[in-house]
Amino acid sequence: MIRIFIDYLLPIFYFKCMTKNREKLLMILNANKVPMNASLIYEDTKDSFDLATIYRGLNYLETNNYVSSFVFDCKESGVQRYFTIKEESHKHYMHCEKCHTFTAIPLCPLKNALSDIEEEYGFIVDEHYLTLRGICRHCAETTL
Amino acid sequence: MIRIFIDYLLPIFYFKCMTKNREKLLMILNANKVPMNASLIYEDTKDSFDLATIYRGLNYLETNNYVSSFVFDCKESGVQRYFTIKEESHKHYMHCEKCHTFTAIPLCPLKNALSDIEEEYGFIVDEHYLTLRGICRHCAETTL
DNA sequence: TATTTTTTGCAAATGATTCGCATTTTTATT
DNA sequence: AATAAAAATGCGAATCATTTGCAAAAAATA
Numbered sequence: 032m033i034r035i036f037i038d039y040l041l042p043i044f045y046f047k048c049m050t051k052n053r054e055k056l057l058m059i060l061n062a063n064k065v066p067m068n069a070s071l072i073y074e075d076t077k078d079s080f081d082l083a084t085i086y087r088g089l090n091y092l093e094t095n096n097y098v099s100s101f102v103f104d105c106k107e108s109g110v111q112r113y114f115t116i117k118e119e120s121h122k123h124y125m126h127c128e129k130c131h132t133f134t135a136i137p138l139c140p141l142k143n144a145l146s147d148i149e150e151e152y153g154f155i156v157d158e159h160y161l162t163l164r165g166i167c168r169h170c171a172e173t174t175l
Numbered sequence: 176m177i178r179i180f181i182d183y184l185l186p187i188f189y190f191k192c193m194t195k196n197r198e199k200l201l202m203i204l205n206a207n208k209v210p211m212n213a214s215l216i217y218e219d220t221k222d223s224f225d226l227a228t229i230y231r232g233l234n235y236l237e238t239n240n241y242v243s244s245f246v247f248d249c250k251e252s253g254v255q256r257y258f259t260i261k262e263e264s265h266k267h268y269m270h271c272e273k274c275h276t277f278t279a280i281p282l283c284p285l286k287n288a289l290s291d292i293e294e295e296y297g298f299i300v301d302e303h304y305l306t307l308r309g310i311c312r313h314c315a316e317t318t319l
Numbered sequence: 320t321a322t323t324t325t326t327t328g329c330a331a332a333t334g335a336t337t338c339g340c341a342t343t344t345t346t347a348t349t
Numbered sequence: 350a351a352t353a354a355a356a357a358t359g360c361g362a363a364t365c366a367t368t369t370g371c372a373a374a375a376a377a378t379a
Contacts, residue, residue, distance in 0.1 A: 050326065050376090069367080081328050086367060088326095102248050110246050110254065110335090111366065125298050134296065140288035145307075148280060153312030154269050161305045163289075168297030194345090194357065213336080225359045230336060232357095254366090255335070 048095070052080050052088045057116070060098060065133045066113035066124060089114055101160055107131045125163035129170035136163070192239070196224050196232045201260070204242060209277045210257035210268060233258055245304055251275045271311035278311055 049057075059075050060067060067075075069089060073082050080088075092098045093114070099121070100114045106128060113133070115122065123140075124133040145156050193201075203219050204211060211219075213233060217226050224232075236242045236258075243261045248254045250272060257277070259266065267284075268277040289300050 052326080082366095083329080083368075084327055090368095102246055102254050104246050104256075109365075110256075112248075112254075125292075125296070125300070127298075128301065134298065136292060136296070140285060140292065141305075144284035148269075148284065148307070152269070152278065152280070153315060154271075154278065154307070154309055155315055156269070156307050156309040157272065158308045159305065160308075161285075161303065163292070163298070163300050164302045164304070165298055165300040171297060171299055196357080226335095227337075227360080228358055234337095253334075 050088070052084050053092060053097075055079065056085065056088045056092060057097060060114060060116045065135070066101070066103075066115045068108075068111040068113050070111075072114075101162070103162060105131055123161040123163070125165060125167070127167035127170055128164060129166055132167065134167055194232070196228050197236060197241075199223065200229065200232045200236060201241060204258060204260045209279070210245070210247075210259045212252075212255040212257050214255075216258075245306070247306060249275055267305040267307070269307035269309060269311070271314055272308060273310055273314035276311065280307070 055076060056072060059072055063075075069082065069085050072089075073080075073085055076085070089098065089100070093100055096117055098114045099117045100112050102110060102112050103126065104110045105126065108131070120137075121139065123136045125136060126133050139161075141159060141161065145159065148154065149156055199220060200216060203216055207219075213226065213229050216233075217224075217229055220229070233242065233244070237244055240261055242258045243265070244256050244258045246254060246256050247270065249270065252275070264281075265283065267280045269280060270277050283305075285303060285305065289303065292298065293300055
């Protein structure tokens with residue numbers, strides 16, 4: 032049953048609801064592999080789409096679970112929402128204060144800690160946001 | 176030398192640079208014990224100060240290390256910056272999706288993990304932001 | 320092919336935060 | 350204490366990321 036859904040129905044559904052805009056958003060996010068905000072994506076599309084359309088597309092993709100997002104306050108470009116392709120396992124990122132890029136931390140360092148917290152505080156945790164801020168390897172090596 | 180600074184100079188400096196506005200901001204944040212955003216504080220001051228003055232005061236307090244802040248996207252009130260009194264040890268918070276309040280998690284569950292990450296990725300971590308989202312104990316107990 | 324639904328572009332609206340500027344308050348100088 | 354200089358405030362306007370209304374264009378359905 033679930034196989035049928037994944038193999039057969041899901042692709043059709045996907046095909047049906049993917050407009051050129053949304054298709055392109057997924058392409059860009061897949062190609063770049065790092066969290067991107069709306070204006071970054073807008074530049075990348077080379078004006079193929081209006082910024083409002085890009086926002087609408089990103090929101091559609093998020094509510095339909097193709098992408099996920101988080102807000103981040105970059106010292107260079109301010110508070111903005113960043114989008115990434117949604118994968119099996121969620122990812123966190125570290126943000127470099129020098130070059131202002133994100134680097135993925137594939138494995139979540141909170142795996143075990145979360146259930147401890149749930150138990151200790153009687154809190155049901157649905158999501159968690161973790162972002163590191165610092166100096167990335169590249170900037171640490173090149174700058175003295 | 177450092178003792179002289181802490182015992183003598185710091186209080187004078189504190190006294191000198193604390194305006195009524197900034198004094199009140201610290202009072203409110205101390206009294207409430209939870210992260211508060213500017214408009215929440217504004218309501219709490221009962222119109223004693225202009226909202227712009229409150230923002231200026233909060234920014235002053237943050238750059239002078241009296242308070243720290245983070246941006247959070249509350250599903251009820253949107254993306255806003257929240258401020259807390261800066262303490263010896265930093266705190267993280269969990270945010271309830273039902274009652275939209277924050278609960279502190281006094282001990283940071285990342286203590287050890289961070290140095291591992293630094294080593295593995297060659298990244299120098301200056302700060303980290305962690306927020307949990309879910310259902311708080313109170314809402315979990317009262318709602319069926 | 321006609322009709323309904325969805326998506327898009329454009330311009331205007333929104334909402335949190337910041338800024339300019341004139342006024343008031345505080346601090347430093349005589 | 351009186352005055353000059355510096356900092357803080359209130360108000361309104363500006364900013365910037367994001368959203369929204371609306372009419373036109375494109376896609377889906379009958």
